[in-house]
Amino acid sequence: MAIQGEEGILISQTEPGRGAEASQPGLRFDLAQAVNALSSSLDLVGQQHAFHMRRVAVMALAVAHALDWPQERQRDALYAGLIHDCGISSETEFNDVATSVECANPDPHCQRGAAYLADCLPLKRFAPIVAHHHTPWKHLCRNNELEEPTRLLTNLVLLADRADVLHSRMHLSGRREWEVIGRELTQYAGGLFAKELVDCFRELAENEVFWLRLLPEYVETVHYDFEIPDDFVTHAFAETQSLAHLFARLVDAKSAFTGEHSLGVGRLSASLGQRVGLSVAMCHQLEIAGLLHDIGKLRVPMEVIDKPGKLSADERRLVKRHSYDSFRILAPVFPGTQIARWAALHHERIDGTGYPFGLKESSLDQGARIIAVADILQALAQTRPYRPAFSQADILTMLKEMAGKRQIDAAIVAHVAGDFPALYALAIGAEGRG
Numbered sequence: 001m002a003i004q005g006e007e008g009i010l011i012s013q014t015e016p017g018r019g020a021e022a023s024q025p026g027l028r029f030d031l032a033q034a035v036n037a038l039s040s041s042l043d044l045v046g047q048q049h050a051f052h053m054r055r056v057a058v059m060a061l062a063v064a065h066a067l068d069w070p071q072e073r074q075r076d077a078l079y080a081g082l083i084h085d086c087g088i089s090s091e092t093e094f095n096d097v098a099t100s101v102e103c104a105n106p107d108p109h110c111q112r113g114a115a116y117l118a119d120c121l122p123l124k125r126f127a128p129i130v131a132h133h134h135t136p137w138k139h140l141c142r143n144n145e146l147e148e149p150t151r152l153l154t155n156l157v158l159l160a161d162r163a164d165v166l167h168s169r170m171h172l173s174g175r176r177e178w179e180v181i182g183r184e185l186t187q188y189a190g191g192l193f194a195k196e197l198v199d200c201f202r203e204l205a206e207n208e209v210f211w212l213r214l215l216p217e218y219v220e221t222v223h224y225d226f227e228i229p230d231d232f233v234t235h236a237f238a239e240t241q242s243l244a245h246l247f248a249r250l251v252d253a254k255s256a257f258t259g260e261h262s263l264g265v266g267r268l269s270a271s272l273g274q275r276v277g278l279s280v281a282m283c284h285q286l287e288i289a290g291l292l293h294d295i296g297k298l299r300v301p302m303e304v305i306d307k308p309g310k311l312s313a314d315e316r317r318l319v320k321r322h323s324y325d326s327f328r329i330l331a332p333v334f335p336g337t338q339i340a341r342w343a344a345l346h347h348e349r350i351d352g353t354g355y356p357f358g359l360k361e362s363s364l365d366q367g368a369r370i371i372a373v374a375d376i377l378q379a380l381a382q383t384r385p386y387r388p389a390f391s392q393a394d395i396l397t398m399l400k401e402m403a404g405k406r407q408i409d410a411a412i413v414a415h416v417a418g419d420f421p422a423l424y425a426l427a428i429g430a431e432g433r434g
């Protein structure tokens with residue numbers, strides 16, 4: 001079955017509990033697309049340096065390819081480049097590490113990024129690489145905790161990173177770029193960078209295409225130039241969950257006020273799915289959709305998200321696009337599942353007054369209805385910049401009123417009312433704390 005939103009976009013719909021994944025353990029997702037989505041989402045934080053991580057990834061991949069590294073390691077060079085600065089939290093922090101070839105205090109963003117990745121099972125192997133992506137080669141080559149191939153890969157990220165810093169600071173074009181950048185980087189061969197990497201980089205960079213790939217119009221589609229092995233596999237649910245947690249942490253880190261929101265909506269959605277009788281596989285998908293429903297908010301400027309007063313019409317429009325952005329970010333990562341679709345529908349209402357599709361009752365399945373209720377319940381339980389948190393009694397009254405007006409599903413609200421203290425505890429993350 002397919003549903004059509006107001007914008008004419010077709011979204012495939014599988015009846016809850018009957019999806020292709022219903023009997024499969026774990027979840028099939030595309031790690032390459034996930035890393036891509038992570039990189040694009042992080043790119044939105046520092047607009048001034050847009051595509052930095054992508055350019056680093058493209059240069060690292062070109063060198064890894066020229067050195068004839070095994071395909072999996074070439075792919076890792078791409079991934080490492082795409083996420084190496086995931087610990088950078090602000091434009092100011094980026095500027096601090098982008099002033100010269102040798103930067104003064106890179107440690108905080110290396111450690112923060114490594115800590116994020118260490119908790120994410122599918123990307124855990126990149127934690128030491130990110131931790132050391134500013135460590136000079138002369139120290140790194142003596143680091144016995146890392147194996148030789150990993151040391152070289154880590155140093156390759158540093159080389160590409162510094163090349164991009166020089167490149168964006170010089171605003172040069174054509175062959176002069178290479179002359180200036182090549183001269184600068186060669187000075188550091190054996191000290192900051194491994195000599196074999198600098199040599200390979202120099203040779204490649206004399207070729208025009210090396211720079212053409214870095215143009216904004218091409219940097220996102222590097223897979224046309226290199227054969228990257230497929231990375232679309234089934235991951236255990238715990239792995240998918242830890243990847244979704246990483247994304248959720250990034251969204252929640254954007255604002256102290258939305259902190260824990262994604263985690264709460266994930267827990268609530270899974271629990272409500274279970275209570276209405278959805279299969280374990282569908283409950284897993286609901287949890288991931290709940291964790292990721294607001295990923296599109298990374299596009300909304302921080303000052304708008306944290307604004308204490310009323311939003312202007314333009315600001316409101318900026319905020320309202322986030323559920324569609326979530327859909328577009330998640331669709332390529334989780335094809336063949338309901339995750340992107342359920343995340344996209346969390347602001348839909350069964351009377352048709354929701355957004356962005358304005359779907360009505362018949363197009364909203366149980367998953368979509370559950371995530372809408374979970375989102376409202378969790379938001380009401382939290383303090384927001386413009387209001388304090390509501391009491392448990394008020395939350396229940398408001399949910400019942402909305403169900404009475406046929407905005408949200410009365411049967412799901414009845415499940416909430418039937419075990420409210422437990423669901424409230426899940427919403428605020430207090431379960432098991434008494």
Ligand SMILES: [Fe+2]
Binds near residue numbers: 084097109133134161
């Ligand atoms: Fe960095």
Ligand SMILES: [Fe+2]
Binds near residue numbers: 052056084085
């Ligand atoms: Fe960087």
Ligand SMILES: [Fe+2]
Binds near residue numbers: 294322
């Ligand atoms: Fe939302």
